[in-house]
Amino acid sequence: MTTDEREITAPVDLCRADGRLEPEAVGWSRRPLHRSRIPGWGRTKRWEYWCVTTPTHLVALTVSDLDFLALNTVYVLEFGPDGREFERTAIVPGGPGTALPDAVAGAPGCAPVVVGPERPVRGQVRVEIRSEGTGTRLRARCLAPDDRLPVEVDLLVGMDEGHETLSVVVPWSERRFQYTSKQTARPASGTVRIGSRVLEFGDDAWGTLDHGRGRWPRSVEWNWGAASGRTDGRTVGLQFGGRWTRGTGSTENALCVDGRLSKIGEELEWDWSPEDHLAPWRVRTPDGDAVDLVFTPFHNRSVRTEAVLLANRTDQCFGHWSGTVRTDDGERIGVDGLLGWAEDVRMRW
Known part of the structure; x- marks a missing residue:
């Protein structure tokens, strides 16, 4: 094993009745085992973020409840200089209808x-x-922001039998903590329609999930990197985090190779340029060879929001x-052009 973190193998409650973190919940698991009911209100953040990629385009869906508002988003990116990019976000003050x-x-x-009206208009967003079966059906509707063409997402993200995923609790304190389930290398299929155009998601489509439930500090910074696909004759999922877990004793770092998870307990070393996010990034384990990767970006989705809260x-x-x-059993896997992302985020919420 490449971690000293405790592996959880049986269901456990995330919180005590008073909303404090249950100490027995701190650890990681190969499938979701935490019952993440968080009683009370205030500083609680809940979300489901899905990104489904192909070699030529991707779609991302978000449903989130931040206690004081909900944010539901459809994002589409077609790669290349003439590719289309748009994002439609519905902001719901107070978050009614987001459960x-x-x-x-x-x-x-x-x-x-299910959030949003069945037939969204103007800035509304529908996500289901x-x-x-053993997979997850993702559907969404909105109007494209620039030309108001109808957008329809209909995707099925599979889950192969025995496929392992990373779930982990990150404890800042008994009152501030995060439970996340990161799921990579899940095969996907379906379509995204933009007006009369159809973007196909076929044999080379992969879904990644970021599931989150927790109580967060007011301000936080993080890195997140992920990728899924076939490389070196294997099906590989990469899941890396940085900054936000430092000092907690937990990490969200793992590899998934042919459905088998290798948990990495070491904090990764992230090297990137905040002044030029499109310059190459390097991510590595400083005291070993479990991870030694270069990330070469081709597109930056840059978001800047300034509001009261x-x-x-x-x-x-x-x-x-x-x-x-390198996997837990010592096997070195060559990673060659695996499609994914890396992000640099500062959040006040």
Whole structure:
């Protein structure tokens, strides 16, 4: 094993009845096992973020409840100089109509999540997350911001039997903590329609989930990197985090190779230019060879928000990962142009 963190193997409550972190919840697991009911109100953040990629385009869907408001988003990016990019975000003050479950939305046995009107108009957004077989059905509707063309997302993200994912609790204190389930290398299929145009998601489409439930500090900074696909004859998922976990004793770092998870307990070393996010990034384990990768971006999704209760500076760069990783059993895997992203975020919320 490449971590001293405690592996959780049985269901556990995230919180005590008074909303404090349950000490037995601190650790990580290979599948979601935490019951993440968080009683009370204030500083609680809940979200489901899905990004489904292909070699030529991607779509990302977000449903989030920040206690004082909800943010529901559809983002589409077509790669290349003539590719289309747009984002439609519905801001819902107070968050009425956004009810996220304690479990991972879209997991078998979990009630569907549906937000927004069935036929959205103007800046409204509709998102549906439902269990379908062993996978997750993602549907969304909105109007494209520039030309108001109707946008329809209909994707199925599969989950192969025995496929392992990373779930982990990051404890800042007994009153501030985050439970996240990061799921990479899940095969996807379906379409995104923009007016009469259809973007296909076929054999080379991959879904990544960021599921979050927690109580956060007012201000925080983080790095997040992820990628999914086939490389060196293997199916590989990369999941890396940085900055926000420092000093907690937990990390959100892991590899998934052919469905088997290797947990990395070491904090990664992130080297990038905040002045030029499109310059190459390097991510590595400073005291070993579990991760030694270069990320080469080709597009920066830059978001700047300044509001009374919310300030967000996000640079989410899409690009390709190359280098080597090493699994728990010592096998070195060559990573050659694996499509994914790396981001630099500062949040006040």
